[in-house]
Amino acid sequence: xxxxINPSRxxxxxxxxxxxxxxxxxxxxxxxxxxxxxxxNYPESSDAxxxxxxxxxxxxxxxxxxxxxxxxGPLSRRGGEAIIDLGGSxxxxxxxxxxxxxxxxxVITGDPTLRARPLTDLxxxxxxxxxxxxxxxxxxxxxxxxxxxxxxxxxxxxxxxxSSLMMAGAASEEGVxxxxxxxxxxxxxxxxxxxxxxxxxxRTRIEDGFIASPPCIPQSSALDVPGxxxxxxxxxxxxxxSGGSINVTGLPAPPPWxxxxxxxSYMELMGLRSRVIGSTWVxxxxxxxxxxxxxxxxxDLAPVLAGVAAVGDGARLIGLSHLxxxxxxxxxxxxxxxxxxxxxAVSGTDYLEVRGASPRxxxxxxxGDHRIGMLGGMIGAAWGSTILEAxxxxxxxxxxxxxxxxxxxxxxxxxx
Numbered sequence: 404x405x406x407x408i409n410p411s412r413x414x415x416x417x418x419x420x421x422x423x424x425x426x427x428x429x430x431x432x433x434x435x436x437x438x439x440x441x442x443x444n445y446p447e448s449s450d451a452x453x454x455x456x457x458x459x460x461x462x463x464x465x466x467x468x469x470x471x472x473x474x475x476g477p478l479s480r481r482g483g484e485a486i487i488d489l490g491g492s493x494x495x496x497x498x499x500x501x502x503x504x505x506x507x508x509x510v511i512t513g514d515p516t517l518r519a520r521p522l523t524d525l526x527x528x529x530x531x532x533x534x535x536x537x538x539x540x541x542x543x544x545x546x547x548x549x550x551x552x553x554x555x556x557x558x559x560x561x562x563x564x565x566s567s568l569m570m571a572g573a574a575s576e577e578g579v580x581x582x583x584x585x586x587x588x589x590x591x592x593x594x595x596x597x598x599x600x601x602x603x604x605x606r607t608r609i610e611d612g613f614i615a616s617p618p619c620i621p622q623s624s625a626l627d628v629p630g631x632x633x634x635x636x637x638x639x640x641x642x643x644x645s646g647g648s649i650n651v652t653g654l655p656a657p658p659p660w661x662x663x664x665x666x667x668s669y670m671e672l673m674g675l676r677s678r679v680i681g682s683t684w685v686x687x688x689x690x691x692x693x694x695x696x697x698x699x700x701x702x703d704l705a706p707v708l709a710g711v712a713a714v715g716d717g718a719r720l721i722g723l724s725h726l727x728x729x730x731x732x733x734x735x736x737x738x739x740x741x742x743x744x745x746x747x748a749v750s751g752t753d754y755l756e757v758r759g760a761s762p763r764x765x766x767x768x769x770x771g772d773h774r775i776g777m778l779g780g781m782i783g784a785a786w787g788s789t790i791l792e793a794x795x796x797x798x799x800x801x802x803x804x805x806x807x808x809x810x811x812x813x814x815x816x817x818x819x
Contacts, residue, residue: 406776406793406804408783409813414647417638417810419630419654419684420800421446424592426628427454427494428566428599430465431502433474434458435574436603438623443471445628448799453492457499460485461506476623478506478574480547489513491730491771491798493520497563498596500525500545501571504534507547516730516771517541525564528556532571532579551577551618555584561728562589565614566596572616573605581614588725590700591662598658602626629655632684633663634800636670636707637777639686641812643675644714644785648687649810654679666704669696673711673718690715693758697722702729705755706778709737712757713746714785724753730772730798740767740775744782762786769795777803784812 421444431454433440445451445467455465455472464475489495491514500522503509512518518541526536526543531554535546549571556564565581572579587593593614597607605619630653642649657664657679667684670677674691677684690711698705699722712718726733734750741748743765747758764787767779772795779790780803793816796803808814 404792404794405817406780406790407815407817408780408788408790410645410787411784411811411813412645412647413638413641413649413784413807413810413812415810416650416652417806419635419651420802421628422631423448423450423799424494424595424631425599426451427492427498428596429626429628430454430458430472430474431498431570432599432603432605432621433623434461434463434476434478434502436476436621436623438475440474440623441471441625442474443627445470445472447801449490449797450492450495450799453489453495454499457487457489457495460487460509461502478502480506480508484508484510486510486512489517491516493517494563496520497525497561497567498570500529501567502574503545504529504536504549504571505547505574507535507545510542510544512542514771521560521728524557524560525567528554528564528568529571532575549575551575551579553580553582555582557585558583558587559585560725562587562592565593569593569596569600569607569614569616572607573600573619573621575618578615578617581616583612583614588699589702591660594660595662631663632666633703635684636666636704637781637803638806638810639670639677639684640707640711640781641784641807641810642686643670643688643690643711644782645812646689647811649685651684652682654682654684661700663701663704665701666707669704669708670711672696673715693717695719695721702726703774705733706737706774707781709741709748709755709757710778710781713741713744713748713760713782717756717758720755722753723755731770731775733772733774736770736772736775737778740765740778743767744786764788766791768792771795773798773800780804780807780814
């Protein structure tokens, strides 16, 4: 599918897409609980659906009821060996691998983007805790066997490695103590995992360089998936690019560990009028002034903030070495995409810099990366764009093109 975007103003009111990051954590934890959990506002994205396929294969009962899902646990091994295709969901793969390492009986595979994601350090750590895993890359045959213990692992490749071990601790017989041997990246996502476990009654302890996740019997729960700031930011970015004004509703109050909600203050620092009023994020105005922003704890904001910088006076985004391990190497694909629009953009091993543009219509290839597709649509509101493989946005927000259209952006979808 192709999406043709013509210059047009993005303005109006829109609901924030539900967070796939929270949804996956809720579904995995609910599968460990005895009894029924109801998770409302569960996204229809392909990543969130992958989590449901995984827990179903491991023995949970899953029913979708409109915009909600029912999860009935606890996990229990079934006869035979299930083959699970997780598509491109890195969160489901890494965190779900912990549960599979305890319950076993599955072969896990995925699409080319997932097969390219780093796994070696996590697999080594899980094996040291007793897991029987055949293979060092997808497809993986997981036999079970994990009991728990103490483990050392790097923290500078993916926070999902740490979150996986935290999930393993809660689900295992002995719990898991994690010694992190390098500085952590994306630290807020580790706190998100701790908060998701806490909602189901499981407590973890997070200190500098050390995390303890004791064994736990989660309690079933009824809860709502909150809106997602990083996905909502593309609506705000479209308004910034096109001179519009956006109200994004249904967002949670920024948590103490901030995470992606820092985009509100970062857009304000870029010269926009950006503020949260209750559960609504208001974005209006145009970006102005060059600025440096550290995204070490919020790397998913790099595409949208680079896009805002492109239509403004530029920016230097730092702390981005782990962008190389996303659905694409975003240190490369963000720059390539911006250059398609005539933007002066460069990147190094841990930074991305945008300085000015000679605007033109851009041709964007998703390459399996949903945030690159959304970036193309956002800037297209200013200068026009054609996005190839535009269905890539279904990984996190299948309604993205419809939502942009509802905000007044001239979006035309074509099957060929």
